[in-house]
Amino acid sequence: MSPLLRTLGIHSVLLILCVCLLQALELQLHEQQLQQQIDEQLRMREEQRQRDLQREMVVQQRRLSSTTTSRKPYIIPNGLSLPRRGEHPDKCYREVPAVFFQYDKEVKIVGNSTTNPFFNVIEVCCKGWRRYEYDWSRCVPDCGERCQENGFCLAGGICQCFDDFVLNYRNNCVATCPLGCLHGRCFLNGTCLCDKGYELDGSRRFCQPQCNATCGHNEVCLEPGKCECAEGYARGLRESSALGCQPICIPDCGYGHCVGPNQCECFPGYRKRDNGSSCESTCYKRCENGFCANMTTCVCQNGYRYDVNTTSCLPDCGDSCDNGICITPGNCRCFNGYVRNREKCEAVCEMGCGFYGKCMAPNVCGCAVVPGPDRTYQKCELGLCNADGRCRCMIGKTRFIDKCMSPDTVTTYASMNPIQVNSSLIQEFDLLLGRHFILGGAEMAHSSMWWL
Numbered sequence: 001m002s003p004l005l006r007t008l009g010i011h012s013v014l015l016i017l018c019v020c021l022l023q024a025l026e027l028q029l030h031e032q033q034l035q036q037q038i039d040e041q042l043r044m045r046e047e048q049r050q051r052d053l054q055r056e057m058v059v060q061q062r063r064l065s066s067t068t069t070s071r072k073p074y075i076i077p078n079g080l081s082l083p084r085r086g087e088h089p090d091k092c093y094r095e096v097p098a099v100f101f102q103y104d105k106e107v108k109i110v111g112n113s114t115t116n117p118f119f120n121v122i123e124v125c126c127k128g129w130r131r132y133e134y135d136w137s138r139c140v141p142d143c144g145e146r147c148q149e150n151g152f153c154l155a156g157g158i159c160q161c162f163d164d165f166v167l168n169y170r171n172n173c174v175a176t177c178p179l180g181c182l183h184g185r186c187f188l189n190g191t192c193l194c195d196k197g198y199e200l201d202g203s204r205r206f207c208q209p210q211c212n213a214t215c216g217h218n219e220v221c222l223e224p225g226k227c228e229c230a231e232g233y234a235r236g237l238r239e240s241s242a243l244g245c246q247p248i249c250i251p252d253c254g255y256g257h258c259v260g261p262n263q264c265e266c267f268p269g270y271r272k273r274d275n276g277s278s279c280e281s282t283c284y285k286r287c288e289n290g291f292c293a294n295m296t297t298c299v300c301q302n303g304y305r306y307d308v309n310t311t312s313c314l315p316d317c318g319d320s321c322d323n324g325i326c327i328t329p330g331n332c333r334c335f336n337g338y339v340r341n342r343e344k345c346e347a348v349c350e351m352g353c354g355f356y357g358k359c360m361a362p363n364v365c366g367c368a369v370v371p372g373p374d375r376t377y378q379k380c381e382l383g384l385c386n387a388d389g390r391c392r393c394m395i396g397k398t399r400f401i402d403k404c405m406s407p408d409t410v411t412t413y414a415s416m417n418p419i420q421v422n423s424s425l426i427q428e429f430d431l432l433l434g435r436h437f438i439l440g441g442a443e444m445a446h447s448s449m450w451w452l
Contacts, residue, residue: 037185044180051149081140081153083132089139089155092126095119097310102325105335105361118309128157146171166205169220176205183207197224218245232261251301254278254291289313303329320344337362357385367391378431379424380404401428 098111098120113119125131125139132138140153147159150173154160161173168174174182181192184207194200194207201208208221215227222228229235229245236243246258253264256279266272266279273280283292290300290313300306300313307314317326323345324334334345346359353365357380360366366377367385379402380391393404400410401424414421 033188034185040180041185044175044182048182055148080147080149080151081130081132081143083135083138083140087155089129090126091123091139093121094124095121097307097312097314099314099325100327103336105323105338116310128155148172150174166203168206169201169208170222174206181207183209216244218247249277251278251289251291254280285311287312289315323347351382351384353380354385356387356389365391376431378402379427401425 095113095116096119098109098113098118101120102109109120111117111120113121125142128142129139130142132140141155141157143153143157143159146157147153150165151159151161151167159167159171159173161167164176164179165173166176168182174180177186177190177192178188180186181194183198184192184194186192192200192205192207197210198207199210200206209224209226211221211225211227213227215221218230218233219227220230232248233245234248235245247260247263249258249262249264253266255270256264256266259265262277264272264277264279270279270281272278278291280287280291281294283295283298285292285296285298287298288310289304290298290306293299298306298311298313303316304313305316306312315326315329315331317324317330317332320343321332323338324332327333332340332345334340338345338347340346347361347364349359349363349365351363353359353367356369357365357367358371358377360374360377360379361381363382365380365383365385366374367380367389368377369387369389378389378391381403382397383391383393383399383404386392391399391402391404393399396406397404398407398410400413401421403413403424405413
């Protein structure tokens with residue numbers, strides 16, 4: 001073999017080895033990139049799972065707070081909704097029962113409404129807006145459960161995603177390649193390859209679940225091979241489940257049927273109230289949280305009771321909210337000086353009442369040797385009960401009827417509160433001596449005010 005052919009053969013072999021080596025390096029680099037993308041996808045899925053778990057915990061806390069606490073905690077809403085420069089939405093006004101503003105048991109609230117003294121007129125954000133959590137004097141757009149992250153909520157409930165993010169089938173802003181591709185992986189050329197069970201949407205920017213069969217009416221494909229009811233729809237129970245996904249109206253339509261999410265169509269002869277959705281008869285009552293069955297009858301929703309003063313349905317907490325205000329069904333807010341003890345609000349006496357007394361009102365003890373009804377206890381405000389079941393004041397205080405106070409304040413208190421002093425005298429006399437007096441025989445049992 002000539003030297004020239006030998007040299008060409010050696011060069012050819014070296015060239016082939018270099019090409020193989022370059023291909024091996026390129027393949028290894030590609031595998032490393034794929035592994036990095038897989039790791040990034042796993043990290044993003046884990047973060048999404050943690051966010052979903054946190055969201056479920058918040059929802060669970062919100063659901064349980066109405067029965068386990070005396071005051072419902074304020075939860076900062078998700079999503080980014082900020083006040084914009086030059087944007088000043090109009091405020092709306094709403095009448096709410098004045099009893100919700102009562103914090104002291106003995107101080108009744110008179111509303112500022114010009115039509116009914118049992119209502120207060122307050123300023124609220126109009127529909128489609130909510131209070132800005134860091135400045136309650138301002139209103140910001142409300143997107144509800146949409147636009148939870150990676151975007152701005154604009155007026156009209158519009159979600160504007162950040163750059164390189166897009167609104168997906170769940171109304172959430174998700175990353176697009178090269179940042180990421182949820183339920184898929186990105187390539188160097190900026191395209192996304194979806195995982196099994198997912199396919200690219202029409203814009204080819206994110207992966208959406210794939211259902212083999214076409215979803216039915218009012219259904220959407222939210223998971224691979226699984227159709228679920230669209231937002232605002234739900235399946236019926238038992239025999240009505242064959243009807244498929246039906247619209248949900250909250251509250252119930254009353255004298256009408258639900259034709260769309262929170263859209264009622266009234267039966268002939270019935271109508272919707274202003275700013276209301278339920279169909280009802282014409283009546284002169286407000287009947288909020290309920291609907292009018294006829295001209296004079298208001299039917300309350302579950303968890304509410306009819307209130308004569310407001311002619312509306314107020315939240316019902318049963319018999320466990322005597323020392324508080326029921327602000328939502330089953331959620332009792334205790335008055336000042338009372339604390340929640342299981343189901344009821346109980347008074348707090350900071351210095352205690354002793355063995356022969358019990359706390360009847362904030363810092364007011366009831367004294368008695370033998371336990372009995374509350375009317376048989378001698379009141380002892382800011383004092384203690386001794387072994388004889390009588391009120392005894394601390395050193396430096398004197399007892400005036402049912403209170404312990406400084407001696408130099410007795411005259412001022414009596415002159416400034418004559419009605420309360422007379423009431424205390426009547427109750428004290430009735431407790432100590434009134435039960436020994438009977439006027440007119442047995443048919444006229446003694447009254448707590450028989451001498452007036």
